[in-house]
Amino acid sequence: MQNFTSTRDAKAFSNFSDAILNPSAPNNGLWAPISLQKIDFSQFPNTDYKTLTKKIFEHLKLNIQENILDEALQRYDFFDDPNNPAPLTKINHSLFIQELYHGSSRAFKDMALAPFGLLFSKIAQMHNKKYLILTATSGDTGPATLDTFANLNNIQVVCLYPKGGTSQIQELQMTTQESNNLHIFGIKGNFDDAQSILKSLIHNAKFKEELNKKNIYLSAANSVNFGRIAFQIIYHIWGYLQYIKAQNLSFGTKIKLIIPSGNFGNALGAFYAKQMGLPIEKIVIASNPNNILTEFIQTGKYDLRDKKLLLTYSPAMDILKSSNVERVLFSLFGAQRTSELMHHLQEKNFYVLTNSELLVLQEYFEATFCSDLQCLSIIKDFYQKNHLIDPHTANAIYAYQQLQSTHNIVCSTAQWCKFAPTIYQALLDKKTSDKDAIDFILKDTNTTLPTNITNLFNKPINHQEVLGITEVQDKILQLFQ
Incomplete structure (x- = not known):
């Protein structure tokens, strides 16, 4: 069902699956619902979260195969x-x-990305295509994207983050990733620069053509993807x-x-x-x-x-x-x-x-x-x-x-742990490292954290490369030579 259109071209249409795989809409727009019908939410007072999701997706006419959505x-x-x-x-x-931070990366991005990654991989496999997922992050999208796509079939990921522009925990969540299908780069710039690179590459016909020669198709995991x-x-x-x-x-x-x-x-x-x-x-x-x-x-x-x-x-x-x-x-x-x-x-x-x-x-x-x-x-x-x-x-x-x-x-x-030095500064009016701030707060409040957070400080750094803005495109193409 063609129930999506470009935000800048009302004559362009797509269905949900194609909009996920190809988030670049005509005239440099974004895919968006043509219209949204009213729904009686009062019918869901005791519905569990997964069932609620399926009911709303059914109302939106997203037409996802039930077994795939269930698995996601x-x-x-x-x-x-x-x-x-x-x-x-x-x-x-x-x-x-x-x-909204009770998933693996301890940020709200998990609420969408945790199921999205598997959904995307399954749809890509149905189309028998391999995809490069681009993501730009100001700190939370990156770790959640990397976690959800790690080791999935038909998927490679390139994640761009502003070097020095995230918390230490957020950076470690990205740079300590071990899966072979994940590629993480700091950039010399801020998040707007990272997002501008992503948008320009998504709309760059020559770049996509070079990837297509290698039987790789381009998509994105930022919220430009509906x-x-x-x-x-x-x-x-x-x-x-x-x-x-x-x-x-x-x-x-x-x-x-x-x-x-x-x-x-x-x-x-x-x-x-x-x-x-x-x-x-x-x-x-x-x-x-x-x-x-x-x-x-x-x-x-x-x-x-x-x-x-x-x-x-x-x-x-x-x-x-x-x-x-x-x-x-x-x-x-x-x-x-x-x-x-x-x-x-x-x-x-x-x-x-x-x-x-x-x-x-x-x-x-x-x-x-x-x-x-x-x-x-x-x-x-x-x-x-x-x-x-x-x-x-x-x-x-x-x-x-x-x-x-x-x-x-x-x-x-x-969750507070992703920004512990700021909390420490708010309390004591002085600065310290992420680890020392976390240790202080845990002891002072007698709380605990998931081991995937506390173990970050002991993991090896696997992704250290920092790129200039103009280097990103060539570096990505080199990954697939």
Whole structure:
């Protein structure tokens, strides 16, 4: 069923499987659903997570073979609690935190990538094709992508990360990988540079032709791939259903979802859930000092002209070019207008919504941003109340404090251990290494961590090469000579 179209070309169509394998849509766009039908979520009050996923995918008409989807969803069996991979923790009468970090990489990217990797491999095998998966990471996508694709048939992975732009734990999760089908490179640049390389290669006909000569096809695991987004819709629905059950509320009670946002994939999943009828009052976008998303949602201006990427305590959000905003624009304003806006961004480094368009956008979103000092203050305050949160979650807590309503869920996107030195600094106002910070916090709080995290410091580094931006394409082609 051709139920996807390009965000920049309404005459181009694809089905879900082809959109997963080939995320490059015509006119340099992204694949997005043509339309989303309403669904009665109240029919799922006691549905388990895997069944909920299958029901929603069926509603979306994704047409995945049942046995393949079942096998992909078995990846949740390796989460801390297979029956509840995205649990809620109550903070107070109006705030719950949804913990999205109970998979192998200890970040929310596992929620989508854990099943996505096996799903992709199975579809590739059905087509009898071998794929190179490109991924660019600001810290969390990389480890989750590498974990999910390790040793899978018909798959090679190239992962690009900004050298010095991730936490030490995140870098070790990538550079200590042992599987022969995984290739990890630091780049001399920031995440926007890494993502720009990925996008340019996906749309580079000559590069793809060179790979095709070797019977290798190109795809991507970033949230430009709608396969990621499809799985990200589910945990927002799950969170809502768990929230009203925990609070003993009737279905239809509206909540705010508060999401620390970088590339906007997490927020996009919530946006689609709201379009499908989930009772979301607003999706609150929590930014760090790289507050371009807050500016956009408050003013309608997406303006890169005077922006320089800042390195903050919440590095997964250190992004200025948020890819998935494009899918929101398409859903609200259509392919022609989206193409105009994105072309203007590419040519002029900014675009501006009309006043009426801004009002439509604000029906779904509101936003604020948090300074680094405020981030540290919130981490310390929660620590003293026996809640360990990472800096990205702290940004979202700040947004809750500024924009709270009666019912709120904060999406916690990473476990504290991935950013332990920042927590240590918040507590003691001094710096230390990841290992020393982790050891201190574990002892001070009498908590434990999975062995795959604590063992990272003893594993050999298998991927040390750092590339200049212009070296990446040639290096990838050399891998397959």
